[in-house]
Amino acid sequence: MLPFDFYSIKSKITLFALLATLIPSLTIGWRSYVQNKRFLSQKITQELQKVTSQASRETSLWLKERLYDLKVFSSSYVVTENLARLQGASAGQIEDERAVRGLRDYLGSVRAKFGDYEELTVVAPNGMVVASSAQLPGPVALPDGWLDRARAGEAAIGSPHWDEALRAGTLVVSQPILGADERLLGALAAKLNFHVIVESLASDSGPDLSDFYLVTRSGAVVAGTHPVPVTSRPTKAALPPDLASRLFAQESAASEYSSPRGVAVVGTLKTVPGLSLGVVAEKERRLAYAEIYRLRRTTIWLVGGLLLGVGSLAYLLGLSIVRPLDTLIAGAAKVATGSLDVDLPVSSRGELGYMTEVFNHMVEQLRLGRQELGEANQTLRERNQELQELSVTDSLTGLFNRKHMWETLARELEGYKRHQRPLAVLMIDIDHFKRYNDTHGHLAGDEVLKRMAEIFRSSLRVSDYAARYGGEEFLMVLPDTDSTMANQAAERLRGLVAAENLASAGPAKITVSIGVASTSGHEEEPESLVRNADTALYRAKKAGRNRAFVFEAGSTGPS
Template sequence: MLRWEQALARLLHLLRLDEIKRKILVFALTATLIPSLTMGWLSYGQNSRVTSEKVSEELRVASSQASRELDIWIKQRIYELRVFSSSYEVSENLQKSRGGRVNPDAMRRLNTYLKSVSEKFRDYEELLVINPDGQVVSSSGGHASAINLPGNWLLLARAGDAIVGSAYWDETSAQTVVRIAVPIKSADDQLLGLLATTLNFVAVEEIMGKLTPRETVQMYLIDIDGRVITSSNGALPDQKQARLPETVIQRLVGESTAEPALPAIEYTNLAQQEVLGNIALSSQQEWAILAEITEADAYEQIIRIRNLTLLITVAVLLVIGTSAYLLGVTIVRPLHRLTRGASEVANGNLGVEVPLIGGGEIGYLTEVFNYMVGKLRDDQQELAAVNDTLTKTNRELQEISITDGLTGLYNRRYMMETLSNEVSRASRLKHNFAVLMIDIDHFKRYNDTYGHLAGDDLLVKIASLFRQSIRDMDLAARYGGEEFLIILPEHGAEAAMGVAERIRTGVGTATSDLNNSQEAVSVSIGVATFPENGTTPVTLIESADAALYQGKESGRNRVVLSDAKPGARAGSGEPSRTKRTRKS
């Protein structure tokens, strides 16, 4: 044997390619893989460069257009303020209260004017008048607030310039706002004060949203320090702390001022995503528009083409590899079947069954394998049956834990959880709902007269009537003893009173012939609504309970709407029982 042949044989032995089947397979795969990967890599590089240039241009155009629109928006707001500040209502009424004098009529007219103007412009959160001493003398909101203007505002005002403060987070409206102001001057050009407004950025958010070239592009309004003011979708990572690193801002600003324009830069954004970004500075303020897109979205098409190329390459490799593999697979095919079967069992598929072909050792091994899988399958079915039983039992226990054992209504604990959730939902959606507190009149006397079993039957009958009188979305619960509580989502006072009256009359009709009594059983009902009578579970229940007590005091068998106001009571957790002796 020649030396090169010996060296090649040793190499193939080290690579475990002694078998002909493996040699054919490796050769076929190598001959396919090398040219496919080479062409794919060259194509991917060229497409990446083209896509990067396209995305950079989209971001540059979008940020520039948004920056121009931002400048126009600021100029329009300043122009509006100048128009309002020149109004007779502002200058004349303010002049009447100069020199420490306060003219109540003038201030009232000025407040009315500011409020009417503020209500007509959605960009205005508040309009206020500030005197030259920096004091707020009139506000559309009816209360004084911090002026939030630059330290040199008085010099700017005397020079007749518009004043723009820094954007800040407003806790009251839960959004980022900015305060701008213009001077108010008398006919003799004397400075009377400032007309200032607190602007929200809703219009700016809409502008950025409309100018995004694609859904995956996100635009931010930032200040020169990198603090995020707002975004095209109105969401901020952290309203008070969102700030881009200084190095990123420097790179973005340098890119935006370069001639010719440079491609979008890569950086890590506030959401810790790798993005491409472009910035455009505003000519009016120390603000800028930042447009960015994640690299995954920017190169989505390229990635898709790359993946398709890889998929085709893999498919070709599979076809060629399978053809090469079939040349030597017939000898070890039964063992391969067992190997695949064992792999499927390891992955949890116990439905596998290896076909028995031939006899000998392989045939016996196949029989043992199929028997083992069958035993595992039977054990799995038994375990599944046990799990089904446990699930059903747990469901029954859950139902028992939230219902009253006598009436079948929900119990007090579950009612409090539901009421708390309903308060949160109604607060978030600005909806209303109602709470009915129901007490059976003279229930103690009924128990004493007819016995406790009859009293239990009465509770069950009335609970059944409640279920028939309310909707599926409503909730009826036994609050304690002969007291019940019903939650009516999406009900105002009038609708709730109607439901309560229907329940009251229904109880009288349903119990008219109970125990051959001379008179029907009656109930008294107290009605409270959210948010008119309370904004927490505690205050709502206490309001309904107070209305119920009023009904008891007024003769029972009636429905009374609470007149309590939110904040009239304070409390937390479970509502405390009113410190009084309620008539039964």
């Protein structure tokens, strides 16, 4: 008799168990591999997109900062006065030499302090070099149309290129030099070295990137974190033209290709605003998908071990335990999916029957535990919500408290500084509230405060914010609102309060005085904005109450 009889019941069970294990395992393993690879590809793409987007913004910001610095240098007294002296009709040779020496010394000192500039040059309107920071100044490749832009008072930006003498990517920019009478005296040109910004970007991008460089639309690399052999020959592109065109056309999309160093990589490109350049970030494909390769090997080993174990167990157990075990497996699978609606029938008095009873008891305990856990979690969420509300609200009025107000105002001011959106603050005080309290009692005063809070809440927009500042004072924060709109809102609010009929007030009316303050375009702080609103409130009260005043610079509040 053969050691393995295909016609026996145990052999059939073993074969069935092996196939039943192999097919789902391979299917799940393959789907897991595909999904993990897709997820990892998305993750790599997001990481590269984040790096290139940040690098693009920082490169653009770096260029703007250099243009601003150059504008400051071009408008300095040393530059304008010496250049005007050189162009004056009465200047002699000694004066001319002194003026040129003054310009050269100034440019040299600026060049020594700012490492981004390889060379600074003052040129006349006819393009002739007047003075330079270089020891041996040569001709300057000024940007196209620089003179027209200079006459219009605008900066000019050249095309990025590879400087063979410096063995680095450079960019020539210029700023007009205007005299006291706004007459064009010339231009201040600067040769910028991309190596400085690339080093800064590479240090911020982290160690996971294989390469990081700036590339033109023709594929020439002007600066990078790793030496590329072809960058020293600017006539030959470091990236094939068709690859460079594809990267620029599919901006921010991840592509797999061979890098300039001949390595299979995954990379993305992001254009730099204001420049015909793209920032390319690359990661070696082997390193990028190392986790997938490890998962594939682990899956193979796991599937092999699972097949061996299941086949051996199925052959040893035999047909007598298959059916009860299938029942248990089905119940366990249902529980594994999260369903606890399981009650297996006990079809045997042996070990499997006992196991089934234990399984049913375990599911029942899990069901009870899940119910208790759900109730506990619900109670905890409700308590946390109550604690959260108590920590940020005023117990009497239900409005936000003063502490939360300061936090909210600071956050809104950060948004104002970042996006330059207007922001206004209303400081509201109930007129003669102390006299009202003394006349009608504190309980009546509390009712007035509650009613004021209801009026304020009913008049708020979705984005507005109201808080009790203290005593009978309230504060409202109005995002995206300038001083005119805020004053209109204050008058509308004052009218609502004046029209309110409080029975306890008798024939007298409850009125409010309101101080309005808004952001003025300067660096604002929460304390200064509230102080300005308080100053305006003081003026409103001093002018007779029941009115709104807008803060004006130079006005004073209570001493």
